[in-house]
Amino acid sequence: MKLKTWFIFLAISSIGVLLALANSPKIFEYRLLENQQSEIYKSDDAYNKMMDVLTHQRCMNCHPNDNIPKQGNDRHPHYFGMARGEDNKGFQATNCNTCHNSENNKYSGVPGAPHWSLAPASMGWEGLSRAQIAERLLDKSTNGNRSHVELIKHMTEDDLVLWAWQPGVDAEGVQRTIPPVSKEDFKKAVEIWFANGAVIPTK
Amino acid sequence: MEISLIVNGVLKTVHIEDENTPLLWVIRDILDLKGTKFGCGKSACGACTLHVDDEAVRSCSYPVKFADGKRITTIEGLGDRENPHPVQQAWVEEIVPQCGYCQPGFMMATAALLKKVPKPTDEDIDKNIINVCRCGTYYRMRKAIHKAAEIQTEKDSNESNMV
Numbered sequence: 001m002k003l004k005t006w007f008i009f010l011a012i013s014s015i016g017v018l019l020a021l022a023n024s025p026k027i028f029e030y031r032l033l034e035n036q037q038s039e040i041y042k043s044d045d046a047y048n049k050m051m052d053v054l055t056h057q058r059c060m061n062c063h064p065n066d067n068i069p070k071q072g073n074d075r076h077p078h079y080f081g082m083a084r085g086e087d088n089k090g091f092q093a094t095n096c097n098t099c100h101n102s103e104n105n106k107y108s109g110v111p112g113a114p115h116w117s118l119a120p121a122s123m124g125w126e127g128l129s130r131a132q133i134a135e136r137l138l139d140k141s142t143n144g145n146r147s148h149v150e151l152i153k154h155m156t157e158d159d160l161v162l163w164a165w166q167p168g169v170d171a172e173g174v175q176r177t178i179p180p181v182s183k184e185d186f187k188k189a190v191e192i193w194f195a196n197g198a199v200i201p202t203k
Numbered sequence: 204m205e206i207s208l209i210v211n212g213v214l215k216t217v218h219i220e221d222e223n224t225p226l227l228w229v230i231r232d233i234l235d236l237k238g239t240k241f242g243c244g245k246s247a248c249g250a251c252t253l254h255v256d257d258e259a260v261r262s263c264s265y266p267v268k269f270a271d272g273k274r275i276t277t278i279e280g281l282g283d284r285e286n287p288h289p290v291q292q293a294w295v296e297e298i299v300p301q302c303g304y305c306q307p308g309f310m311m312a313t314a315a316l317l318k319k320v321p322k323p324t325d326e327d328i329d330k331n332i333i334n335v336c337r338c339g340t341y342y343r344m345r346k347a348i349h350k351a352a353e354i355q356t357e358k359d360s361n362e363s364n365m366v
Contacts, residue, residue, distance in 0.1 A: 079247065080333040091330040092319035093312065099246040099261050101269060107225060108245045108264035171245040 044201050049181045049189035051130045054137075056179040058164035062117075065124035072170075073177055088118040104168030111176070113163035120144060134200045148194050156187040206271045210234060211280025222268035226260075227251045229267045230277060238278035238307050242335070249334030252308035252315075253277045259315035278307035281314055289358060290314045293351035301338035309334050313348050321359075322352050 053059060061070040067084035068077045082090055089096045101112040119125075122142040125133045136142045137151065146154060155161055165183040167176035179186065193199075204222045208215050210230070217233050230236050230253065239262060242250030246264035253262050254276040255269075282288035287295070290313045300306045309332065316323055316331045323331070328348055336344070 081330070082333070083330070085330075092327070093259055093316040094331040094333055098259055099264055101265065105223075105246075105264050105266065107223065108261075110246045110264045171247075 046189040046192035046196070047130075047134070047199075047201055049185060050193055051133065052181050053164065053179040053186045053189075054125065054133055055130065056164070057177070058167055058179055059161075060125060063119045063123055063125040065126040065128075067118075067121065069118055070126075084118050084121065088120060089116075104166070106169060109169050109171035109173065111163070111168055114159040116160065131200050134198075138198055138200075148198060152190055152194050155190045204268070206267055208270055208272075209274045210236070211276060217267075219267060223266040225251075225263050226253075226255075226265040226267045226270050226275070227262035229270075230262060230275070236277050236279050239311075240304055240307060242305065242308070247335070248305065248308070249312060250305045250308040252311040252334065254311060254315060257315070257318060259312050276311075278311060281310065288314060289354035290317065290347075290351040292354055293347040297343050297347040297350060299340055299343045299347045301340050305334060305336045305338075306340075309336065309344060313344075313351060316348075317352060317355055321355060323348060 057070075057073050057075055061072075061075060064070060064084075069082060069084075070076060071078050082094075085091045085095065090098070096116045099110050100116040101110075102114045102116070103112045104110075105112060123136060123144070125136065128136070138148075140146065143151065162183060165178050167178060169175055181189065204219055206217050206219060206222075206229070208217070208229075215234055217229055219229065219233075227239060227241060230239050231241070239253050240250040241263060242248035244263050246261040249261060251261055251263040252259050254260070254274075255265065256273050257276070282291045288310075290310045294300070294306065294310060299309075312332050312334055316327070320327050320331075325345065328345055332344070332348065
């Protein structure tokens with residue numbers, strides 16, 4: 001009787017151990033909880049949305065790596081030999097403000113916005129990968145010593161940044177293209193990306 | 204809209220319906236100063252260059268509303284036959300113009316350059332004088348710009364000796 005009890009106990013225990021082993025989680029099958037998953041995907045999505053804008057011509061044309069502003073969707077060098085100059089605004093007597101005003105000119109097609117100028121040379125993005133752009137954006141030694149809070153403000157409130165969604169018409173009267181993400185979605189994306197720690201996905 | 208401009212030292216008030224009207228047309232058609240020329244209308248050729256508060260601007264792309272209360276200098280106000288500006292004097296001495304159409308813009312751009320860079324190098328000229336001349340008078344213009352700088356320096360020196 002005693003032996004029979006032990007036998008039954010061992011049999012049940014063995015079945016239990018086998019079932020437990022069969023159903024134990026494996027590392028390669030690990031899945032995030034639904035809320036964790038959505039948080040990370042949101043951040044990643046925000047990063048990509050933000051980068052879709054930063055790498056668009058409307059932004060990139062004034063973030064050159066060769067001190068020469070670019071024009072148009074084909075990103076050709078600015079006509080007439082215009083270049084950065086000493087203060088990012090061209091040369092002594094012929095500078096950005098010789099032609100560009102604080103708003104777009106619908107008659108001439110010359111674009112304009114407040115403090116029209118090139119981004120500082122340290123913020124040259126042309127030819128960089130998204131991750132490299134993000135690194136420059138976050139690095140205080142290249143971003144004008146801006147904190148995350150200051151970067152968010154710059155990217156979501158600066159008139160020259162937001163000009164990308166109101167670029168006016170070109171010299172032929174044709175509407176300039178705008179970034180593939182709406183202004184409101186871009187602002188949200190910037191805020192979400194920074195709120196989630198400004199993680200660069202490829203790192 | 205009423206706009207007040209100090210044009211070549213004289214206060215002018217103009218009434219204009221569209222405040223975005225290019226300054227060029229106010230200068231030419233309302234104030235009847237025809238020296239400033241229309242070239243391309245898109246801020247590319249520089250024929251319309253004049254000064255707003257001493258800065259060279261392309262007036263075909265400069266809404267008149269931005270000029271309200273400012274000092275405007277056109278080629279007519281740069282100097283005259285009796286008392287030419289050094290740039291005008293140098294232009295005559297070097298016989299720069301061919302057809303002449305673009306020259307007022309070049310002279311205004313040069314006058315603005317000499318205020319900032321009294322003795323411009325060839326590189327300064329290449330960077331700052333980027334107007335377009337279809338007659339190709341660039342070689343003579345370069346000589347005239349250097350000569351204008353010399354005349355200006357001499358003039359300044361004489362004036363300071365008189366003081």
